[in-house]
Amino acid sequence: MSDATFEDGAEKPLRLKALDGEDLGVLSGLIQDAIFPATEIKWDRTARRFAILLNRFRWEDAPKAEAxxxxxxxxxxxxxxxxxxxxxxxxxxPRDKDMVLSILSVSFDKGTDGGGYVELTLAGDGAIRVQVEALEVILKDVTRPYGAPSKAKPEHDA
Known part of the structure; x- marks a missing residue:
């Protein structure tokens, strides 16, 4: 059995779960440069669930698009x-209807007994820090892919 590759998921919706720091690193790469309005941030205190609906660049499809x-x-x-x-x-x-945010990375700062902090670093010096009892982060595509409005692949300075 071999490890999965980006190409394995290129034509299918992603449904992934991170239960450790290594898994979260994979999710971080997949949601890098995702954009979302601040109004799409939801925290259900009773259910202990934090969620963001975002527009994710399909990094796993970019090599095919280029080819x-x-x-x-x-x-x-x-x-x-x-x-x-x-x-x-x-x-x-989160009440600012005009605020659009972009994710740079997601990391886990491990605490004691499996808990810790999931940290979402945002462009423009923004950040979201979620204290968790245990690390469980889910990424799920919920629509069909669409052409990137910018028609460009996000670029980063080295």
Whole structure:
């Protein structure tokens, strides 16, 4: 049996779960450059569930788009953080209907007894920190892919 590759998921919706830091690193790469309005951030204290509906760049499809000279794609996805006990943010106002945010990375700062903090680093010095009892993060594509409005692949300075 071999490890999965980006190409394995290129034509199918992603449905992934991270239960450790290594898994979360994979999810972080897949949602890098995802954009979302601040109004799509939801925290259900009773259910202990934090979620964001985001527009994810399809990194797993980018090599095919380049090889076939076709438009890059995005897809609406939801990222869900289970066992969320507390949420803190910096530079984020979930009531601001005009605020659009972009995810740079997601990491886990391990605490004691399996708990810790899931940290979403956002462009423009923003951040969201979710205290969790245990690490369980789910990424699920919820729509069909669509052509990236910018028609460009996100670029980053080295």
């Amino acid at each position: 076939r000279n076709r438009t890059y794609e995005r897809v609406q996805s939801v990222i869900v953080i289970e066992d969320a006990m507390a949420v803190q943010s910096q530079g984020v106002d």
